[in-house]
Amino acid sequence: MGIAVTVLSCLGKLEAQSAVTMLGIGLACGASSCWKSSEKGLTIMKIVIIHGQNHEGSTCMVSRELAHKMGGEIREFFLPRDFDKPCLGCYTCFKTELSSCPHYKELEPLAAAMLEADLLILESPVYVYHATGQMMSFLDHFGTWWVVHRPRPEMNGKQAVAICTAASGGMKSTAKDILRIYAEPFSYNAGSRRALEKAGFAFEGIMKNNAVKNGKIVDMALYSLTRSLEPYPVRRLSPEEIPAALELCWQVFLEFEAPEYPPEGVAAFRASLDDRERTRQLKFYGAFDGEKLVGVLCMRAPQHIGGFFVDAAYHRRGIGRHLFQAMRRDYGTQIFTVNSSPYAVEIYCRLGFVPMDTERLTGGLRYTPMRFEQGENGL
Ligand SMILES: Cc1cc2nc3c(=O)[nH]c(=O)nc-3n(C[C@H](O)[C@H](O)[C@H](O)COP(=O)(O)O)c2cc1C
Known part of the structure; x- marks a missing residue:
């Protein structure tokens, strides 16, 4: 029970x-x-x-x-x-x-x-x-x-x-x-939506033609918040939190992935973290233990996982799955891709991803292209 x-x-x-x-x-x-x-x-x-x-x-x-x-x-x-x-x-x-x-x-x-x-x-x-x-x-x-x-x-x-x-x-x-706590901003109100996400509200969906504003029929976005004893709550990260997220990515990378990469691969990964223009375009999700950031998932447009790292001390606690599920709620089409490091292939398989090809090597980075599609794997 x-x-x-x-x-x-x-x-x-x-x-x-x-x-x-x-x-x-x-x-x-x-x-x-x-x-x-x-x-x-x-x-x-x-x-x-x-x-x-x-x-x-x-x-x-x-x-x-x-x-x-x-x-x-x-x-x-x-x-x-x-x-x-x-x-x-x-x-x-x-x-x-x-x-x-x-x-x-x-x-x-x-x-x-x-x-x-x-x-x-x-x-x-x-x-x-x-x-x-x-x-x-x-x-x-x-x-x-x-x-x-x-x-x-x-x-x-x-x-x-x-x-x-x-x-x-x-x-x-x-x-x-x-x-349950609900909030219903107009769907076009990006400021309110962002504030709700920052406060930990989860996006549930768009309610089509749900309100009249200035004589026009508009959509509303539905958000909900349940504060539970969920040990590691997940939410979208604000721009100010991104440096800490990148640092976590780097530390976990050094521990688990760098050992399997040639030096040029490690340098290429570091350069990708330092590329401000690239990271500015990513959408970051973070899992927290209290105030401490313990897991990060970031998305590159359109629906590609650009990074997925969980603090070693917090492995095997379901944090990766929780991050993945939270991210999925923000996307209508449930198709996601990732270029997985050798270390993470098995983890992605457990989430329902399937390899699309054998391992590749580009600029010292070893990766396996993988794809997730809802329904394909019974998920
Ligand atoms: C009509 C009915 C539907 C149930 N549906 C579920 C269910 O969807 N998932 C589940 O895990 N347990 C389900 N259960 C089992 C109960 O949730 C579980 O045994 C619960 O601990 C009973 O609590 P109680 O001892 O206070 O009656 C169901 C039980 C009944 C009678």
Whole structure:
């Protein structure tokens, strides 16, 4: 069984209000309808747990364990037992207030508890790669709390945690179902898009003809952010971060690739890093361990991997795959090429690349041309 814990610190207005958007509650179950102190009771933190299922299985146990470790007053709600209504799509909440929802009588105890809580724990077992239907129905009722609609100031400063368990896979998509922050800039607004990417938002896609601006129908770009316990988050690097990225490329190259290259190959690689005009045209992605840059992938137009290096101390932790997947999300056509060093051929094969030719030697650089195409390798 797998367990995933995703934490959302509701520090900013956008984050806090968006987190709440995803929540909803029903009525408290039996004795749990009032706040109850944990055994530790060291703080007076108010914790609300929304259980995405009725039974007290593994997911329930993990979330209770966390709540008890945090200490404080705990209130629990089980879905669908405590709230079992699917959203009717009547738009009453958007047109007026959530309190006008036809289900508000049932929803109110959960909504009130959430507004009062310091920490929200939303949990769900993975059902068919997503959160349970009852959790999704519950969250639908809070669409109106979305930051672009009627955000609730009470949600500022809250912390939210999503917990999911699975027999095998689907925890990431389930955590995203529960805690997710969206941003929707106009697709032509390169400045906003860049700022979002810098802040760690992942590009999800273009929403065609989604808004009217100055009388014109325009596209919008959809970005999302899930702050998880993902140990090595990946994001696009800013121009100021590129020197550090090039230094990492060089150090990893010296350790793993230079030994297999003739001196002129090593010099050619160094020259490519020093070629400002060339590096200016590359798009860099970085993986981080806290503040430390531990992996770099850079792209050359149109869809060619120009460099792919992970700090030796961080090998075998899935960082390369994570970098590759993050980069792929930015491209519509899923065809990528690379000229792989001898050392990396096997690594690229594991990512789904196939050699297009035997090894070549140009200017002292040994490389194998390789290609990735989505679907070709079942990926
Ligand atoms: C209807 C249903 C669908 C499920 N789908 C998945 C799935 O897509 N992926 C997975 O890894 N586990 C899946 N599972 C297994 C549960 O997610 C897993 O056993 C979970 O730990 C159960 O949590 P619980 O003990 O709190 O009920 C599914 C279980 C059920 C009942």
